Amino acid sequence: MHAFIASAHTFVGRRKHNEDAYLLDPEEGVFAVADGMGGYAGGEVASRLAVESLAEFFQHVTADADATWPYGLDPALSLAENRVDAAVRLANRRICQGRQGELRDMGSTIALVSLLGSSAIVAHLGDSRVYRLREGTDGPALEQLTRDHSLYEQLRAGGVAMPPLAEFSYANVITRALGPQEEERPELHRIELRAGDRLLLCTDGLTGPLAPETIAALLAAGPVEEVCERLVHEAFLAGSRDNITAIVVAVVD
Template identity: 40%
Template sequence: MKLRYAGNTHVGMKRGHNEDNLRLVPEENLYIVADGMGGHASGEVASQLAVDTIAEFFIETSKDEDLTWPYKMEKGRSYEENRLGASIKLANLRIFETAKNDPSKHHGMGTTVVALCICGDSIYVGHVGDSRVYRLRGEELHQVTEDHSLLNDYIKMKDLTEEEIENFPHKNVIVRALGMKETVQVDVAREEPRHKDLYLLCSDGLNGMINDATIRAIMLENRDNLEVCIDKLIEAANNNGGTDNTTCVMVEIFKE
């Protein structure tokens, strides 16, 4: 299996600094996006801790398969699913402890995270929060992750109309994030990719500004150049208001 990948982030049109972070770790077939929150640039600290901790855990466990993990294996999950879940749980703990040890600087900081890794013929996606992974297969765009948000909880409970979704007053409220508690529940999904599947990891600065139809159209039109495709997605988000930081990572799969 061969890959193409790219990533970029932009502060947007309204924010004074960028609290998003991304990390590309091609030697581990690992790609990460995190969207931080918290005052005094703490969101940037949290998202940086998240991407670095996850990457470091993968690198260390790759070098030493007998390395003792900070968490027990979860039954019903494969080794790779547990590896990805453990890396995100460890990131959560480090963010929580950093805030706890310096509350004057970092009280209340946290971050969403989404991570994608490729192992063998499978793709694994782990996430906490409302950063997303999309998959473009042929001309069909599919959201792989499920938002851990108040809006999504209401949609599942009450079958909201499109108008009710559009006018929902608490769109930015997330119900799960790294750093809020000492432990966190991590969603992990396994995918079997097909030839030329294109995966997009993004912070909500993208899908909060442009809808899925627009994301799909831009990906279809620009998929031959991933760097240009990402620039076009970010440009579209900024042209539509750019009220948040926007981060995108793309990974394309080529099966031989």
């Protein structure tokens, strides 16, 4: 079993309103970032609904071992994976139910980590990301644990020669997210953790302007509270035009 230290920071940046939201729940070992879509009203509501629904579900099933889950178990998944899958699907349902009137186009990305002691479940929809920084023979190495659900990544994975993301005209087109499809389910997988690992969950307001090597250098140095704020601050200084949100989780032993 490992112990963890976690910190979160969000910043409106150069936008008028903050449509990002986050969940920081060390007691449940659950952390998530959400980036809302669908205009100011829709984006803010969708991201808030996402993290509130996740928090409510995890706390409910922990408090009541006999609680009824909103979805049946998938035999292809472990119990821990089923719990994460059900939580994200419930958040999606809540957003779908609210897509009416001025909120009819709302949606949200989600990137989530559920800690299990010596391992973790990583789940995501959209282009919010999860990274792991791990000490290697040549120093700290950064690994992106999620693959964006975006038009850019879909084309690139299909073998299309793509320009840098910043130069792509449809860089903001998301192919999967909470909200648009009622039966949407997250992409998820299990990872092993080691003492010294650092996890970063973040919205694209952070990853857009910062190169991976910059993220790695910032993530490696200092207490997690300072690291989290520094990552957000540096993304803003680098020209981010979006809201910026980060959660840093350190595996301490």
